[in-house]
Amino acid sequence: MKLPARRTSYGVKGAPYTFLIPATLLFLLFFALPIGYAVWLSFRKVRVSGLGLGAGAREEVWAGLENYTGALSDSELLNGALRVLGYGCIVVPVMLGLALLFALMLDSEKVRLAPFTRLAIFLPYAVPGVVAALLWGFLYLPDVSPFYFVLDRLGLPQPDLLDGGPLYLALSNIAVWGGTGFNMIVIYTALRAIPAEVYEAAKLDGATPLQTALRIKIPMVAPSLVLTFFFSIIATLQVFSEPTTLKPLTNSVATTWSPLMKVYQDAFGKGDIHAAAAQATLIALATLVLSFGFLRAANRRNKQEAAR
Amino acid sequence: MSSPALREAEPSAGTARETAPGPGRRRRIAMVPTVTLLLGALYCLLPVAWVVIASTKSGAELFSTFTFWPGTGFADNVSDLNAYRDGVYWRWMGNSALYAVLGALLSTCVSAFSGYALAVYRFRGRETLFNVLLAGVLMPPVILAIPQYLLLAKADLTDSYLSVLLPQILSPYGVYLARIYAAAAVPADVVEAGRMDGAGEWRIFSRVALPMMVPGLVTVFLFQFVAIWNNFLLPYIMLSDDEKFPITLGLHTLLEQGANTPALYTLVITGAFLAVFPLVALFLVVQRFWSLDLLSGAVKS
Numbered sequence: 192m193k194l195p196a197r198r199t200s201y202g203v204k205g206a207p208y209t210f211l212i213p214a215t216l217l218f219l220l221f222f223a224l225p226i227g228y229a230v231w232l233s234f235r236k237v238r239v240s241g242l243g244l245g246a247g248a249r250e251e252v253w254a255g256l257e258n259y260t261g262a263l264s265d266s267e268l269l270n271g272a273l274r275v276l277g278y279g280c281i282v283v284p285v286m287l288g289l290a291l292l293f294a295l296m297l298d299s300e301k302v303r304l305a306p307f308t309r310l311a312i313f314l315p316y317a318v319p320g321v322v323a324a325l326l327w328g329f330l331y332l333p334d335v336s337p338f339y340f341v342l343d344r345l346g347l348p349q350p351d352l353l354d355g356g357p358l359y360l361a362l363s364n365i366a367v368w369g370g371t372g373f374n375m376i377v378i379y380t381a382l383r384a385i386p387a388e389v390y391e392a393a394k395l396d397g398a399t400p401l402q403t404a405l406r407i408k409i410p411m412v413a414p415s416l417v418l419t420f421f422f423s424i425i426a427t428l429q430v431f432s433e434p435t436t437l438k439p440l441t442n443s444v445a446t447t448w449s450p451l452m453k454v455y456q457d458a459f460g461k462g463d464i465h466a467a468a469a470q471a472t473l474i475a476l477a478t479l480v481l482s483f484g485f486l487r488a489a490n491r492r493n494k495q496e497a498a499r
Numbered sequence: 500m501s502s503p504a505l506r507e508a509e510p511s512a513g514t515a516r517e518t519a520p521g522p523g524r525r526r527r528i529a530m531v532p533t534v535t536l537l538l539g540a541l542y543c544l545l546p547v548a549w550v551v552i553a554s555t556k557s558g559a560e561l562f563s564t565f566t567f568w569p570g571t572g573f574a575d576n577v578s579d580l581n582a583y584r585d586g587v588y589w590r591w592m593g594n595s596a597l598y599a600v601l602g603a604l605l606s607t608c609v610s611a612f613s614g615y616a617l618a619v620y621r622f623r624g625r626e627t628l629f630n631v632l633l634a635g636v637l638m639p640p641v642i643l644a645i646p647q648y649l650l651l652a653k654a655d656l657t658d659s660y661l662s663v664l665l666p667q668i669l670s671p672y673g674v675y676l677a678r679i680y681a682a683a684a685v686p687a688d689v690v691e692a693g694r695m696d697g698a699g700e701w702r703i704f705s706r707v708a709l710p711m712m713v714p715g716l717v718t719v720f721l722f723q724f725v726a727i728w729n730n731f732l733l734p735y736i737m738l739s740d741d742e743k744f745p746i747t748l749g750l751h752t753l754l755e756q757g758a759n760t761p762a763l764y765t766l767v768i769t770g771a772f773l774a775v776f777p778l779v780a781l782f783l784v785v786q787r788f789w790s791l792d793l794l795s796g797a798v799k800s
Contacts, residue, residue, distance in 0.1 A: 206700035210616035217669035225646035296532035311540035319729035326546040432731040439758035
């Protein structure tokens, strides 16, 4: 692009800043300020003097790293982190695997009903997470579910989907159901952008569709896969509304099932905003480290492949 | 699912198609991809189909008849829902529409301004500003929402429409999409030609660039609309007065009450069906205007 702004009048120089005023203001007010405030709160605590009665009895004082050491030794938070890690290990590979598979199938030759199936698989994106959890929640209930009806008729054992190990699968299924279509579209769009010439050589060499998919298509859409992976990790770490919605249907989803639920519980249930702020800061840091770590690893691999 | 097995079957099906176009293969449908996609579609439509049918059942039928057998209670269910707390359900729907339409509209404006400025002008601090705005994507919403709540409480703004609307106007993803789209759709010479004609910067933006950016902005609007309509966490934290609830939060509270009284199940199910309906309809109507290519940043310039 050319550099149009240089020689023209004063008004042009100021224009980009003027255009960016609303975004900058909103960013300062609703992103920067709250984050700064959360970090500030995380280093504070409430000291109660005497019986905690009267005006000066509760005062906010500096806490140093106390809230952080408290958070890191909080077994409930760590268990929540482990639960979400287990959940993520199911959701991310299954969801992206299915998304990639469907995208490749949509992109294959002579496939029928592609517009219909593409729309159908994308449809759950339009369903709010709460409603998705609610729909599946009912489908997991033995009294209402068609699965249990079938299992019952076949005389098979009927597992309790809302408890123990199956609960992870039940929750993962909701996320996979809601997220596959969106990721499929991202990958599919990237597949469509591959120029036709690339396939010609493969066809001349007599490559099977599977070989074409593995050797040409998947490497060429690698950047999209990295992108979807990146966003899936972030979304998984932030899981909140699905377990919160399933909670009324089962006793085995604790109010502190995921780390974010624990933060919510501490902030509003217990009213300890300082502990909650420290936990929130830790989760934000973990998210940043994980997502950037992943991006760097992906970049390094790309460079190695390019060097070869 | 059955996909791994199907994937293994693919090469043989493929070679058979290339080498031996026998009589059975005259129509030449690729069976493996078609069947795989149909199974995927079935999986995705199953809960939606269930809620459509379940919403037609009366409370007794819900537990007694086969799941996918339609019932006779749809009209009763809807009128029960209408009667529930003087029609608060429709108020929730109205609130959701208000939050989503207004929020997405404002968000699109802010994204258009920022995206245009970031794509068309060269200025000091451009990339820094862009990266800082984008970093907002990485922030877990609850981590923003709790201090947002505390700060808004100081301004006496919690439990108001504004408390749900304001934090959702700036969308880092929207700014990103608008920038990509403006860079691809607004040529530098057009802007320069406008300046030659003596048009001011605002005039160039509103009369020349904005019309060129419309397809991209429609996408930004729809994304933000869906994001706000589907949002649960922010209203969950901000609101306590259920007259201001959006539909997601309303259904959640309904389910919480209904968990102990199965009589409310039919209400929740009918409510869920009616809540899914407008968004799915919207999707079917607008999907042709929706440039999904933007998702992966693939804009042909």
